Amino acid sequence: MILEAKRVDLKKPKKYSDLRKLKQDATGPLNPGENYYVHPLPLFPLKVKDKRYRYKEFHLDVYNLRCTCEDQIAKREEYQDRDIRKLCKHLYYKISSSWLKQYVDSLSLELLKNSVFFGPEHLYKYEYKKSLIILGFRSETEWVNVYAPNIHHPEEHKRYSFNPSTKRWSYNSKPEYGILFEDVIHRLIKNTLTFEHHGLKKGYLNG
Numbered sequence: 687m688i689l690e691a692k693r694v695d696l697k698k699p700k701k702y703s704d705l706r707k708l709k710q711d712a713t714g715p716l717n718p719g720e721n722y723y724v725h726p727l728p729l730f731p732l733k734v735k736d737k738r739y740r741y742k743e744f745h746l747d748v749y750n751l752r753c754t755c756e757d758q759i760a761k762r763e764e765y766q767d768r769d770i771r772k773l774c775k776h777l778y779y780k781i782s783s784s785w786l787k788q789y790v791d792s793l794s795l796e797l798l799k800n801s802v803f804f805g806p807e808h809l810y811k812y813e814y815k816k817s818l819i820i821l822g823f824r825s826e827t828e829w830v831n832v833y834a835p836n837i838h839h840p841e842e843h844k845r846y847s848f849n850p851s852t853k854r855w856s857y858n859s860k861p862e863y864g865i866l867f868e869d870v871i872h873r874l875i876k877n878t879l880t881f882e883h884h885g886l887k888k889g890y891l892n893g
């Protein structure tokens with residue numbers, strides 16, 4: 687029998703190996719939790735279907751969310767359907783800087799932009815007083831993204847960021863119901879997240 691050494695992919699979120707830490711989570715070990723969410727990019731109208739674009743040496747089929755770059759080929763293996771995490775920066779640039787932008791809402795664009803430039807997030811979705819709020823976690827950072835209605839233009843979504851270790855909002859900019867979501871973030875990190883958040887590892891969030 688040939689035993690193959692398992693390669694550890696450092697880019698992938700680290701899973702808990704100590705199940706005692708998960709006992710307080712009623713939804714069970716490694717269950718991403720009931721609010722875990724995958725955000726789909728809206729469908730483009732049919733007239734986009736036959737359009738083909740080029741970005742540098744890459745060929746883009748925006749309707750089917752395909753690009754010929756290596757990054758997108760790998761992401762297609764990992765993410766399904768219209769999951770925004772499937773897109774590469776070429777698709778993002780094409781969509782966000784052309785007539786195609788009109789078919790994508792502000793929330794999808796913010797989520798897409800962040801995924802493309804900073805890496806895929808674990809998303810959790812909440813509705814509170816008719817507002818749609820999405821929390822985005824990444825294993826490499828303490829900061830948690832809070833996608834919420836823009837406090838100055840509530841018809842649009844904006845990305846806010848909160849650091850649960852220092853209890854600071856980036857640029858001191860906080861969305862409506864921000865304090866409530868500080869608590870939701872804290873509980874998600876302690877009980878639900880399927881990877882260990884930096885703040886928990888460093889002992890900031892044990893209280």
Ligand SMILES: [Zn+2]
Binds near residue numbers: 755757777
């Ligand atoms: Zn690409």
